[in-house]
Amino acid sequence: MPKKKKIKKTKTLKKKKIPKKKDLKVKNLKSKNVNITSKSISVAEEKPEIKKIKKQPTEKKEYNIKDYVVYPKHGVGKITAIEKANIGQIEIQFYKIFVEKEKLTLTVPINQQSNLRSISSVNQINKCISILKSKPKIKRTMWSRRAQEYDQKINSGKIYELAEVVKDLNKNTDIIADQSYSERQLFEKAYERLKSEFEAVLNTSPEEVQKKMDKALGRTQLVENE
16 A cells, blocks of 8 residues: 655744834834923923013004093993003003093003094084984884893994984973883983983083984973973
């Protein structure tokens, strides 16, 4: 019988995984980061931290002392001072604004001066007078909703909207029954705000301004009767 040939079993060698270029880059970056952080820690330990007072981010400065400005919720005011103060680690510059009608001093940071606006021009005042002369627009909606709209217009800081409120709520009469308490309150608030801006722009007495406004509103007879 012929001898059977022995078949040698060959071992299958596992292929070694060759690291991809991306993997090598990640490893290198990790090792570099470790080195950087260790260096930064040692530097931080060596040098003491110096605290600097941060300055408040500012908008372009527009107003000076004695300038008249309008703050929407309070009306016309005069800048009495520009001061500095440190709050925490931040240096803040702010305006001191005195509102004559309310006997109130406001503190407004200079970087929030977008809340302020310059007083109107003479042309804008003349346009307001023409608004006061026009016919009032009375909406057929509930008074509570209209009152809210009027209040928003008064506090908007926009002079034309203020003139519209005065025109719409003007009754041309001294009979209290013709006007509710809330209507009268809103009218007087809007009237005084508008009047104070007229005074600042036209640089005339309160009496002269009142005559000018009442004439436009047709309230001259009412004033004479009083």
